[in-house]
Amino acid sequence: MMNIFTKALPLLLLPAPALAAEGGLKLLSFTTLLGEIATFGILIWVMMKYVWPPLMNAIETRQKEIADGLAAAEEGKQALSSASARKDELLAEARAKASVYIAEGEKRRSEIVEAARGEAESENARILEQGRQKLESERAAMCRELEAKVGELVIAGASKVLAREVDIGVHVDIVDSLKQNLRS
Template sequence: MNLNATMFVQSIVFLILAWVVAKFVWPPVMGALDARATKIAEGLAAADQGKQAMAAAEKRVQVELASARDEGAKRIADAEKRAQMVADEIKANAQAEADRIIAQARAEAEQQVSKAREELRSQVATLAVAGAEQILKREVNAAAHADLLNQLATEL
């Protein structure tokens, strides 16, 4: 066989093979590669969107946590204010009750003092009448009168 003819037949077979590969094999392979590249690009885009969504969610979580902390601090401050108000009200009520009890005790003490004065006045009047009666029964004597007045003074 001739070397030129072999080379010529091999080139024709090669060209036919190249045409068959270009016509029937190459388009599906390229389609698969393009589809794979598209899928990879979509996956990367989805990953970027996921990262952005995750960052946005992280920001929302931080904002929610901050608002929850603020609300908690506000509630604690309100509770402390209410507790202080209740304590002040209790103190005011206790002070009012103490003032009322003190006023009542003073009134009772004044009543007792008045009663004691009245009793003393009646006793003094009785003793004065008794002393005058004794002075009038005896004869008029300055020394005796002085003794009676001293005795009357010690009894008062």
């Protein structure tokens, strides 16, 4: 190939009369020109018939795929923005519910504390009342015991003073009357 270019280059650089004098350049014949035009036309027709449609089809398919991809990307952006907005709404809703639950928990805690406080106060009052009753019953028992002891001491003292024997039946009556006097 290089050989052809090296031979053709000097011919292209020479002016037309110089080429005619050398006798080297022949003009194309009309039939050759028509044959080349016909061949070129057939080549164009074959290209338009068999090569161009699949090529255009592939280009259109690729353009459609690109357009679909861009549309899907746009839909994705919109879906992302709506999902982000939905996420924000859900977070706000969750925060609101959490604050409601916390408030309910605080209210329930206060109710439980108040109920426990009331229960503790009633238990305290019950225990105090039981203590008072027990103290009163012990005091009454001690008073009875003290009265009996005082009665015995009075009798012992009286028997020693009188130095004589006292009748037990009379003694019980005397002690009972003394008890009645002491109570009033």
